[in-house]
Amino acid sequence: MTRCGRLSVLGCAVWSLRCGVLASPAVDIEGLKIQVAAIRELPFKKEFAFEAVDREGVRKILVEEIDREVPPEKFVATQAVYRLLGLVPEDGFALREATLDVVALGIGGVYFPNRQALYHLTDCSGMALPILAHEITHALQDQHWPIEPRDALYTGNGDRSLAYHAVVEGDAMEVMAEYAKGNPGASRLAPDELGQQFFNAMKIAEHPPILSEPMMMPYVQGQRFVMKLRAAGGWEKVNAALDVPPVSTEQILHPEKFFAGKDLPVEVLLPDFGPLLGAGWRKLDEDTFGEWMTSVVVRLMTDDAVRGLRAAAGWGGDRFALYGCGSDHAFLWGSVWDSEKDAVEFEQAMQAALARLSPEIGRRCANRSGVRVFAAIGALDEAEIAASVKLFEKSLLVK
Numbered sequence: 001m002t003r004c005g006r007l008s009v010l011g012c013a014v015w016s017l018r019c020g021v022l023a024s025p026a027v028d029i030e031g032l033k034i035q036v037a038a039i040r041e042l043p044f045k046k047e048f049a050f051e052a053v054d055r056e057g058v059r060k061i062l063v064e065e066i067d068r069e070v071p072p073e074k075f076v077a078t079q080a081v082y083r084l085l086g087l088v089p090e091d092g093f094a095l096r097e098a099t100l101d102v103v104a105l106g107i108g109g110v111y112f113p114n115r116q117a118l119y120h121l122t123d124c125s126g127m128a129l130p131i132l133a134h135e136i137t138h139a140l141q142d143q144h145w146p147i148e149p150r151d152a153l154y155t156g157n158g159d160r161s162l163a164y165h166a167v168v169e170g171d172a173m174e175v176m177a178e179y180a181k182g183n184p185g186a187s188r189l190a191p192d193e194l195g196q197q198f199f200n201a202m203k204i205a206e207h208p209p210i211l212s213e214p215m216m217m218p219y220v221q222g223q224r225f226v227m228k229l230r231a232a233g234g235w236e237k238v239n240a241a242l243d244v245p246p247v248s249t250e251q252i253l254h255p256e257k258f259f260a261g262k263d264l265p266v267e268v269l270l271p272d273f274g275p276l277l278g279a280g281w282r283k284l285d286e287d288t289f290g291e292w293m294t295s296v297v298v299r300l301m302t303d304d305a306v307r308g309l310r311a312a313a314g315w316g317g318d319r320f321a322l323y324g325c326g327s328d329h330a331f332l333w334g335s336v337w338d339s340e341k342d343a344v345e346f347e348q349a350m351q352a353a354l355a356r357l358s359p360e361i362g363r364r365c366a367n368r369s370g371v372r373v374f375a376a377i378g379a380l381d382e383a384e385i386a387a388s389v390k391l392f393e394k395s396l397l398v399k
Contacts, residue, residue: 027052032133061110087297099211102215109121118132129179133176137171162214165222167246249292277325284324298350302356310345320334331377334395336373354375372393
């Protein structure tokens with residue numbers, strides 16, 4: 001796990017692994033560094049801190065980092081978005097605490113770029129060495145492609161941040177797999193079982209899947225993407241993707257688009273809906289879902305995996321905004337599609353998804369105009385919805 005780009009709740013990459021409480025063996029960190037550098041075909045440029053901590057200690061560090069990276073208002077806004085989409089409970093749910101639970105429940109190791117430090121959980125045995133190989137890869141990456149400055153560039157674009165972390169985590173997953181193959185005695189699990197153990201650990205039944213799925217994405221899709229890179233040109237191709245990362249999860253899901261440098265996202269510039277909504281309303285958040293997150297949102301809202309994938313195919317660009325006035329919220333989401341056929345499919349999927357929402361959520365609509373689709377949900381009257389649809393139709397798109 002690296003500290004996720006601003007620990008974005010909408011696009012967070014977390015290395016988490018459920019570990020048995022076993023005695024941790026002595027760790028030859030220098031030997032591991034040598035092996036990771038050899039696998040990755042990159043030298044270390046300098047030393048980094050390495051510290052073993054217990055579960056209470058690592059939770060304390062995670063709290064400090066989450067509070068440093070994610071303003072309280074970001075958690076509040078994201079929870080409001082998820083609530084309007086019907087993805088988290090109406091009452092008795094706190095996104096910050098749930099996020100911390102998901103991250104801390106089974107964490108085995110973490111590298112924080114801002115601290116230049118790797119923390120290893122003392123009660124995580126079994127897979128401790130593969131985990132450390134993964135984390136040491138992050139330290140190595142950080143020395144060649146500093147992670148923190150790149151994270152800062154993608155603030156406000158969760159899709160681009162998620163795409164970047166898919167390369168970072170996919171790279172580390174590939175090194176972990178290569179290490180496990182070359183060191184069969186380093187883990188109680190066979191190399192092909194490592195990924196499944198990780199995925200099982202991330203399926204936290206007591207929390208909504210909208211929390212764990214974005215955390216898993218960089219590992220699952222990221223490793224597949226990096227495997228494609230290596231097949232096309234070895235580690236040099238991976239290095240090139242860290243030099244100039246993919247600009248969207250669309251390029252992660254469809255590597256051929258990344259290789260060709262085509263089908264770049266359309267920048268959707270949302271208008272200011274504040275004057276339309278009236279006195280007291282203000283914008284609380286704005287971000288981009290992207291193809292992958294759009295597919296997840298539609299799938300979870302409709303409970304239809306096939307529909308989620310089909311609805312997000314042909315994604316060209318999107319942008320959403322959350323507005324608030326006291327306890328009232330409005331979610332306004334504009335998207336553009338590669339063709340009218342793609343737009344129709346997304347519009348129909350969103351209409352089906354919105355029909356499943358509780359009446360207490362408020363009014364909702366999904367409206368298409370050519371290749372544009374606009375969705376609105378929340379404390380809006382019919383006139384406000386109609387006016388917001390017209391306003392979006394006049395908004396700018398930048399290719």
